[in-house]
Amino acid sequence: MTLQFTVNGCEQVLEVSPTRRLLDILRLDLNLTGPKEGCSIGRCGACSVLIDGESVPACLLLSCQLQGRTVETIEGLRDEPVFERVAASLVSAGALQCGYCTPGIASTLTAALRNNPEATASELEQALHGNLCRCTGYSGLRQAIAELAG
Incomplete structure (x- = not known):
């Protein structure tokens, strides 16, 4: 096709x-x-x-x-302000290690914040329900989410 x-x-x-x-x-x-x-x-x-x-x-x-x-x-999101905010929060919270899951997590958080700029931490966590991370233990990710929450 x-x-x-x-x-x-x-x-x-x-x-x-x-x-x-x-x-x-x-x-x-x-x-x-x-x-x-x-x-x-x-x-x-x-x-x-x-x-x-x-x-x-x-x-x-x-x-x-x-x-x-x-x-x-993720390659197409790099210069977008919402994505830059997500990426900065993930880095400052230490919410990434090997980087394998990071593009999916960052893309998902970017979509959630685009659709709801005032999303709560609970709403952002819900948006990430389909994303797993095997390296970070999620504490850094929760910290990043708290920082991003409106």
């Missing part, structure tokens, strides 16, 4: 199988390696990207579901 969609503000036209995963398209075809392969079943959040502004696991989306949609990866 011919897939036309927008990735990080750039229109993309690709010939792909309708059952090709978004994660593979991003990483292998477009060299966007921020989203990581984790569990492959949508439960860990390492591959989280924004689809039309909502955080979604890229391992679960097929190319046939992407026609005309807008995808944002």
Whole structure:
């Protein structure tokens, strides 16, 4: 199929199988390696990207579901003020170690704060319910969330 969609503000036209995963398209075809392969079943959040502004696991989306949609990866969020605020909070709270889950967590928090700039800590924690971190023990992440909460 011919897939036309927008990735990080750039229109993309690709010939792909309708059952090709978004994660593979991003990483292998477009060299966007921020989203990581984790569990492959949508439960860990390492591959989280924004689809039309909502955080979604890229391992679960097929190319046939992407026609005309807008995808944002961590690479496309770098210069956005909300993302810069999220990244600064994660760093200052020590809420990252190996960095494997960090792109998904940062993308998800960015989407949550875009959609609700005055989100409470509880709302931000709820937004992150699909993101796991195996290294930090979550105390730093909770501190970052408290700093970001409105």
